[in-house]
Amino acid sequence: MSVDEAISQSVEKAYDPDNWTLPGERVCLAQNEPLRLDNGEELKNVHIAYQAWGTLNADKSNAILVCHALTGDQYMVDDHPITGKPGWWKQVVGPGKVIDTDRYFVVCSNILGGCLGSTGPQDINPQTGKEWGVDFPVITIGDMVRAQKLLIDHLGIKKLFAVVGGSMGGMQVLEWACRYPDNVFAAVPIATAARHSAQNIAFNEVGRQAIMSDPDWCSGDYHAHGKHPHRGLAVARMAAHITYLSETALTRKFGRNLQDRDDLSYGFDADFQVESYLRHQGSTFVDRFDANSYLYITRAMDYFDVASAAGGVLSNAFKDTPVRFLVMSFTSDWLYPTHDSREIVHALNAGMANVSFIEVESDKGHDAFLLDEPEFHKVFEGFLEGCAEHRGLQRKAS
Template sequence: MPNQVDSRPHDAASAAPAALPRGKGLTVTLGHDVPLRLDCGVDLGPFTLAYTTYGRLNADKSNAILVCHALTGDHYVADPHPVTGKPGWWHEVVGPGRIIDTDRYFVVCSNVIGSCMGSTGPKEIDPATGEPWGLRFPVITIGDMVQAQARLLDHLGIDTLFAVIGGSMGGMQVLEWVHAFPNRVFAAVPIATSYRHSAQNIAFNEVGRQAITADPDWCGGDYLKHDRRPERGLAVARMAAHITYLSEQALHRKFGRKLQNRAAITYGFEADFQVESYLRYQGSSFVDRFDANSYLYITRAMDYFDLAEEHGGRLADAFTDVKTRICLISFSSDWLFPTSESRAIVHALNAVAANVSFVEVQSDKGHDAFLLDEPEFHETLAGFLDGAAEHRGLPRRVEG
């Protein structure tokens, strides 16, 4: 029966402290007693999650939104990034009076396990050895990321999410939430995503991984021990990936064949074209804020994601217990996660009579459109959230 979400308190919720820390730059170490059993079979624990919260949890804890970040994202959703100083990656969407209104909702975002912004991942210290994990870190999955997030929500005393929202790999986590915790999610918005990585997606990720591991400074994954960093390989990986985030039209509109501060081509290998200079900048700035091994682990988690395969190839069977109201959003010029992927999810959800709506936003901005100022997307997201909030009985602002 759609939209009936279990309202019983979750086991761990009763153990949640009365006054929890709120705000940015928080960390919590979980799994002391019961480690996280990863899909690969390894027990991970204790493990740390870095997270940020915005707004206030209401009295009946019904206004929590979990935001899930993408491959190279983090929990600095609406705050300046501590390394780059740039505005949070979704500051256009999350904040007071914004679509994900922090005057109305309690917003949580945690850095996924395997990443490098404070959550347990390959660059952190393995307690067993006292050295950075490197490649001894267990391979994690989207399912593992979500299980870790569920532990955080337990810790925060949040049994049921009002909504879980995310784009790209964040959208994979949203789908996994709906699949793994059908009773804990009232509404879900998977954006520009897929239920499984395609051969082309895997291929692009593999190019990135090969670029990193080909860099002699990668040192078999132990670069931190040797005080080195595979910056050249990681930059190449980022450059290749970055092309896939933009549409051909967006690149044409933004750069075309425009030259970089020069009147004519130089007949050399400097960055004659603006698009070359832009890509080089994307690569070189990325290495300042991201860990190469995390890039390997998180791309691997994306490659492994396949909700259908877990159910004998029948995607609908992944959603038999779904009670969540779901709004899928895709972008017409996204060729990394094309609309056809979202349609396949819609078909599967229709097959189990789920409450699902779907919008393909007309945009020439490509995959990255979900991070950009894209009015039709914002209107769609706002409209869906407002409708869901009404069904959930949430007032416009958090009550006193």
């Protein structure tokens, strides 16, 4: 599909905010007490859309919260209701899988600022009766986690057995462990960092500029103009997608192979398979993602620095934490490289935390955490099994 086709086919919003018809639940939280944001503003009536699998046990000790990444959402197991693609963590979550839904109660919610049911910039601002657009408050990873905490409280869960997530999901995991150490038994931050590097901020800025320089962005007010900056958003996605892969993975998958042709076109069509692939990634992305959400979420990632609440000293953020950690990185991930994970591990050691760390051998780049990586799955599962034993939960039948 070309970008133009995608534009003509795409829906303006993925869901009707007044009539929730997508799979899963959508709850309205912070109805009495507003959600206080890091920027000082307050949000009332915060909607959180989520999906849950498995059964919560009697003492509510078997709940696992999965935090999704930048462009993820709560549809991590079953086929996506909009794209029809398999759930993004189908390899990891399900009956008998690493996160075993036969034994654990697993929750995944759309983040605050997202665009699949949770409150975000495409929702209606109650004060104006129009979409928030760029009037939506700039949110942080901390705000996303506060909203998740409201949901967990709403579900009556006092202590999560585990909070897990990769990439931006991993940042939420760190934030959970730092902010609510008594409400988390185990934390698994994967392929992530305690703060965004200059390189990460730089890539995010390219994406934001691509969106904002699309005339259809209309200074963020595109809904009112009946438009959507699909081209800008598609380019942002294309640029970002490169950072999720590795040179080895790209070479293996595409090399210099040509797309549907025997010779070069001597033009600017997608001659190469890799170009065609990226265009496809861009055009399918705009079907399910809101451009302003992309701006807000990437901003939240850039602002993230879990040490800032602890006076800038990372080890103080985790000093004497009771949480058990498993930190994992991948050898070929150059977006959140191993040294970012090691920084977390060094700080956890300095704070005498209970921590395990492994660098998983993989040539698949940052996306490895979403893919079939047996070693990653084995260690992850082993860690959860060990934690289950420490927590007095049933281990997997062997």
